[in-house]
Each structure stands twice: as C-alpha cells, then as structure tokens.
Amino acid sequence: MxxxxxxxxxxxxxxxxxxxxxxxxxxxxxTKETPKQTKVVSKEVVDSVVVEDATLKVKLLDFVSSQESNEHYQDVTLTVDKNDKIQGYKISSKQIFHKIMQLLPPDQEAPLLNHSSEKPSHEAYVLILKGDIVKYRVNGKVKYRISNGYLTYQKQALVVESDYDSVYITSIDGKKEKMVRLDAYKKALNDIDNYMTMLQW
Structure with a gap:
C-alpha cells in the first residue's frame, strides 16, 4: 500500500x-511583443528649378456686369490637376491656388475707348498663375510640381453683343478696338499661348 x-x-x-x-x-x-513594423519614409530630394518666375496657366474667371456684381471679397481658385502638362512638364499631383479679390463691374463713367462715347457692359477677369516648376525625386523617382505659385489677374472692359454672339473689346491700354466671336474670345482667354492676343495687340 x-x-x-x-x-x-x-x-x-x-x-x-x-x-x-x-x-x-x-x-x-x-506577452511576447509584436515586432514593430518598419515605417517606410519617402525621401524627397530637390533636383533643380526647371522653370523660374514664369506665367504657368491662365483662366477666364468671369464676365461681371453692374447687375450681377458683388462688392464682397471672394476666394477665387485656379486648379492644376495631376498630369496637367505645363511648360512641357507633367505636374505630379493636384495643386489648388487661391486669391482673395473683388469682382467689380466696369466703371460706367469711363468710355470703352479713350475717345469714344460707348460705355462697356461687362468687365472680364482673367486669372494668371505665376511661379516656378521644380524637379524633385521621391525614392529616386522624378516628379514635378509648382513652387512659389501665386495668382494675379488682368481685367478688360467690353461690350457683349448678344445679337451677334460677339464681344467688342479694346486693348488694355485703351488705344485699339476690335470685335471678336464670343466663343473665340473665351477660348483664347483660357489658353496661355493666346490670351494676350485678346488683351493687347
């Protein structure tokens, strides 16, 4: 036992x-610690400034008449989308630029031309994006983006001739005049290569 x-x-x-x-x-x-995942940090290196202090993009913002005007300051924007080609370089990511400004109608007391009695009906506002284009590398891959970008604008008094689907415009120095088709006018003011043909000639 x-x-x-x-x-x-x-x-x-x-x-x-x-x-x-x-x-x-x-x-x-x-209680064994889970191995920490290694965080991959993208390494960005600026390579060069490929375009410096240039006009990069333009946009016809609006036609403003005295009946449609708003005296309040507004936040207006110009967008550069991913893969937009600017000055020959494909921009790698979407960028939005802002400007606070007033959109006022033309001065009704001022003639369209320096020596004309005709009064303008609208003021056209054209946004102009200026700045640099920078070439940089992220983990060895080449990319481009706009740097030091800012918005300015030009404005132009005009008469909208609805019956003829045209606009009567003067050069911004007030010395010359011409009538152009409305669609051609709008197209030119959204084209960086042609917008000045409608503002000064």
Whole structure:
C-alpha cells in the first residue's frame, strides 16, 4: 500500500509540474511583443528649378456686369490637376491656388475707348498663375510640381453683343478696338499661348 501511495504522489507532482510548464509557455507567448513594423519614409530630394518666375496657366474667371456684381471679397481658385502638362512638364499631383479679390463691374463713367462715347457692359477677369516648376525625386523617382505659385489677374472692359454672339473689346491700354466671336474670345482667354492676343495687340 505504501508503494502505491508513492506512485500516486509522483504522478501528482508530475501533473503539477506539467501544468506549471504549460502556463509558463502560454504566458511567454501571450506577452511576447509584436515586432514593430518598419515605417517606410519617402525621401524627397530637390533636383533643380526647371522653370523660374514664369506665367504657368491662365483662366477666364468671369464676365461681371453692374447687375450681377458683388462688392464682397471672394476666394477665387485656379486648379492644376495631376498630369496637367505645363511648360512641357507633367505636374505630379493636384495643386489648388487661391486669391482673395473683388469682382467689380466696369466703371460706367469711363468710355470703352479713350475717345469714344460707348460705355462697356461687362468687365472680364482673367486669372494668371505665376511661379516656378521644380524637379524633385521621391525614392529616386522624378516628379514635378509648382513652387512659389501665386495668382494675379488682368481685367478688360467690353461690350457683349448678344445679337451677334460677339464681344467688342479694346486693348488694355485703351488705344485699339476690335470685335471678336464670343466663343473665340473665351477660348483664347483660357489658353496661355493666346490670351494676350485678346488683351493687347
């Protein structure tokens, strides 16, 4: 009987030891720290300024008449979309430029031409984006973006001839005049290569 009792005690001890070992293993794995994921940091390096202090984009903003004008200052924007080609370079990401300004009608007391009695009906506002284009590299990949960009504008008094689908305009120095088709006028004022043909000639 004594021999049997020792065997039971030994089995009991073995069970206790096994249980302790299992608990220790479970505790070890449950408290083991999850390996931290290495954060990949994009390395950006400026390569060069490929275009400097240039006119980059233009946009006909609006025609403003005395009936439609608003004297409050407004936040106007010009957007350059991703992959837009500017000055021969494809811009890598979307960029939005802002300007706070008033959109006022033409001065009704001022003639359209310096020596004319005809009064303008509208003022055309053309947004002009100026700045630099920077070439840079992100993890070795070449990208381009506009840097130091800012908005300015030109305005032009005109007479809208609705019956002829045309506009009667003068050069911004007030010395010359011409009539052009409305759609051709709008198209030119949204084209960086042609907008000055409508403002000064």
């Amino acid at each position: 004594k021999k049997m009792q020792l065997t039971k005690n030994a089995m009991y001890c073995l069970c206790v030891i096994a249980l302790v070992v299992v608990i220790a293993i479970v505790f070890k794995f449950s």
